[in-house]
Amino acid sequence: MGKPGGKNGTPNALLKATLKAGGVTYEALAARVRAVAAETGTVLRTSRASVAQWVAGAAPAEETVLFIVEALSRHLGRPINAEEIGLPAPPLDRTLDWRADALKELNELGRLDLNVERRRALSTAAYSVAALTLPSPTWWKQQAGHGPDRSVTGRRKVGRRDLEAVREMVAAFSRIDQRHGGGHARTAVVQYLITDVSTYLNGRFTDDQVRRDLFSAASELAYLAGWTAFDNFEHAVAQRYFATALKLAEEADNPPMAGHVLRGMAYQAVDLGHGPQAVNLIEAAMEGKRYSLASFRERAMFGAQLARGHAAVGQHKAAAVALVRAETDLAADRSNAEEPDRLFIFGEADLTYQRAYALRDFGDLRGAAREFRHSVRARNSTAFARVHAVTLGELASIQARQGAIEEACETWSRALDVMDGIHSARTRRTAVDMRRALSPIRRRNVPAAVELDRRASAYLAESA
Numbered sequence: 001m002g003k004p005g006g007k008n009g010t011p012n013a014l015l016k017a018t019l020k021a022g023g024v025t026y027e028a029l030a031a032r033v034r035a036v037a038a039e040t041g042t043v044l045r046t047s048r049a050s051v052a053q054w055v056a057g058a059a060p061a062e063e064t065v066l067f068i069v070e071a072l073s074r075h076l077g078r079p080i081n082a083e084e085i086g087l088p089a090p091p092l093d094r095t096l097d098w099r100a101d102a103l104k105e106l107n108e109l110g111r112l113d114l115n116v117e118r119r120r121a122l123s124t125a126a127y128s129v130a131a132l133t134l135p136s137p138t139w140w141k142q143q144a145g146h147g148p149d150r151s152v153t154g155r156r157k158v159g160r161r162d163l164e165a166v167r168e169m170v171a172a173f174s175r176i177d178q179r180h181g182g183g184h185a186r187t188a189v190v191q192y193l194i195t196d197v198s199t200y201l202n203g204r205f206t207d208d209q210v211r212r213d214l215f216s217a218a219s220e221l222a223y224l225a226g227w228t229a230f231d232n233f234e235h236a237v238a239q240r241y242f243a244t245a246l247k248l249a250e251e252a253d254n255p256p257m258a259g260h261v262l263r264g265m266a267y268q269a270v271d272l273g274h275g276p277q278a279v280n281l282i283e284a285a286m287e288g289k290r291y292s293l294a295s296f297r298e299r300a301m302f303g304a305q306l307a308r309g310h311a312a313v314g315q316h317k318a319a320a321v322a323l324v325r326a327e328t329d330l331a332a333d334r335s336n337a338e339e340p341d342r343l344f345i346f347g348e349a350d351l352t353y354q355r356a357y358a359l360r361d362f363g364d365l366r367g368a369a370r371e372f373r374h375s376v377r378a379r380n381s382t383a384f385a386r387v388h389a390v391t392l393g394e395l396a397s398i399q400a401r402q403g404a405i406e407e408a409c410e411t412w413s414r415a416l417d418v419m420d421g422i423h424s425a426r427t428r429r430t431a432v433d434m435r436r437a438l439s440p441i442r443r444r445n446v447p448a449a450v451e452l453d454r455r456a457s458a459y460l461a462e463s464a
Contacts, residue, residue, distance in 0.1 A: 014086035016055045022076050026051040032071035033064070036126050039272055041233050041425070042067075054087075062090055063125075070126035079130035096131040096240055098139060102146075102247035103201055106222060109240055110194030113225075114187065125236035131243070132269060132277040134284055143250035148208060158203035163210055166197055166217045171341050173224055178345060181386050182231030183423025183463075189225050197221060215252035219245045220342055223261050230268050231386070233425035238268060256298055259290035260342060263305050270305075275312035282306045295339040300330035301346045304354035311358035319358050326351055349378035353391055360398065369398045381418060386427060389418040393430030400437050408437075409448045416455050423463055431456040 019029065026048040037044040044064065054060055060068060065087045073079050082089045097105075112118045169192060176185045197218050205211040226241030242265045249257040262285035270278035282305045285291070291299060303326030310319035330351055356371035372395035381388040392415035399408035412434050419427045435456050441449040 011057050012055050012086040014084065018072065018076075018080075018085050019051075019055070022072070024072070024075055026055075028075075029068070029071060032075060033067045036067045036070045036074075037064075039127050039233075039235055040125070060087065062088075066090060066126045070128060074129050079128075096128060096243050098135045098243070098247075102143075102244055102251060103198065105240075105247070106201075106218075106244050107194050107198055109237075109244060110190050110198075110225075113190050113229075113237060114194075122234075122237055127235040127239055127272060129274055129277060131239060132265070132274070132281060134281070140250060143247055144253050146251050148211075156199060156203035157206065158200045158210065158214060159206040160210055162200050162203075163214050163217065166200065166214065166221070167341070170217055170220050170224065173221070174342065174345070175383070177224065177228055177231070178384050178386060179382070181422040181424030181427065182228030183425075186225070186228040186232065189221065189228060193218070193221050193225055212252045212254065215248050216254045216257050219248035219252060219254070219257050219261065220340075222248055223264060227264060230264075230271075231424050231426055233429075235268065235272065239265070242268070255289035256294035256340070259285035259294060259302060260298065260340075262290070263302055266305050266309060270309050270312050273312075275309060279306070279309040279313060279315075282309055295343065296329045296332040297339060297343045297346060300326045300351060301343070302326075303329055304346075304351050307358050308354050311361040314361075316362055319362075323355055323358065326354075345384070347378070349375045349380075349384075350387075352378060353387070356391075356394070360394075365398050365402055369395060369402070372398065385418055386422055386424050389415050389422060389427050390430055392418065393427075393434065397433060397437060405441060406448070409452055412438075412452055413455075416452070416459060419459055419463075428460060428463060431459050 018024075019026070029051050030046045030048055033046045034044050037046075042063070044067070046064070050060075054068075065082055068085070068087065069080060069082055072085065112122050173185050173189050173192075200214055201218055205214070222241050222245035226238040226245060229235075229238035229241060242261055246258055246261045246265075249255075249261055262281050266278040266281035266285065269275075269281060282302060286299075286302050286306065291302065294302070303322050307319045307322035307326060310316075310322055330348070352371050352375040356368045356375060359365075359371060360368035372391055375391050376388065376395065379388050379391065392411055396408045396411035396415060399405075399411060415430060415434075419431070435453055438449045438453055442453050
């Protein structure tokens with residue numbers, strides 16, 4: 001059996017055999033490991049020589065083991081563990097387990113997340129593509145059946161006033177996230193989730209409707225914790241919060257909320273370049289009661305995400321059909337029927353935003369620029385400052401690709417104006433992309449490009 005070691009370690013026969021059986025060259029594994037690491041914001045210089053050293057018995061760093069495992073899992077199309085390839089198992093278990101109890105998992109994840117040292121270990125874990133395979137139909141039924149038994153032994157009485165308080169906090173945190181970025185209230189969200197909200201979830205409910213509504217609110221908050229982690233590019237952390245949010249939604253017997261979580265998972269997947277998995281997730285969101293019981297606005301949100309997924313994998317006709325469906329659903333949202341507060345984030349500006357991405361992926365830069373402009377005009381730039389800044393950044397990138405450098409510089413300048421005070425890895429990426437695109441122009445000492453680069457650099461330093 002191969003096992004890790006130093007320069008004189010025992011050759012790792014298991015890793016060598018796995019690479020040979022899977023047809024993975026040393027160069028290919030090195031590239032895949034670098035790509036997985038990059039998703040966590042980690043820059044590795046893994047090369048063919050690095051892989052050769054591992055096969056010879058050298059021990060990779062602990063976090064590199066996680067990247068190797070995920071890289072091979074993606075290539076082989078099945079989950080593998082470190083022991084299978086002769087590497088030491090990491091001491092901190094970061095695997096996603098659909099069978100784990102939602103409340104226990106929530107508390108464990110939250111405490112890890114709030115511990116400074118363990119949070120770093122958790123945030124540098126690899127995003128798992130294998131974990132995007134959803135559980136069997138039996139699992140969904142079992143989750144819905146767990147809820148009623150929870151309130152039998154709880155000591156604290158939990159009623160509608162408690163529920164209202166949680167809903168108000170979720171709404172407040174959601175608006176802070178949209179306006180200031182995930183880096184602002186992320187810790188506060190998690191702290192509230194594993195203290196007050198966790199206490200309520202383990203309480204004795206006045207009636208089953210309160211229990212269901214409280215679990216739905218907790219699902220929204222767990223989803224928000226995941227979204228703020230995603231916004232910080234802590235993708236493995238986000239993935240686990242999303243999974244927990246999905247479990248809570250199922251225990252609440254709230255299919256549209258479960259669909260909302262699946263939509264968020266699809267958004268993350270397509271953002272990381274996993275188009276086929278993103279399509280599977282959003283199609284699951286649009287199955288059965290998750291779609292039929294959702295409001296027209298939420299249906300439109302699902303449809304827009306489906307279009308984005310289809311576009312990412314080159315399915316142009318399917319993307320166009322999904323966009324028409326989303327437009328129809330949003331246009332039908334004319335009633336005064338009460339809908340979940342979480343839907344305040346979605347409207348015409350967001351549908352247009354997703355349409356722009358689809359057109360960009362089709363190679364229609366002119367159409368994408370038109371839709372991004374429309375989104376900018378339709379957006380409340382104060383309430384939704386983060387996505388407004390990202391939209392401006394995407395528009396500027398397309399303008400630069402079209403050769404409209406002066407126009408692009410003007411748009412990037414507007415993006416930097418909006419980004420002031422926002423703490424978000426996505427706006428940081430906008431600034432990084434800006435500097436990269438402007439680099440050839442800046443070297444020619446074009447004043448506008450030099451000034452923009454200075455401002456972008458200052459923003460990156462201040463928001464680090």
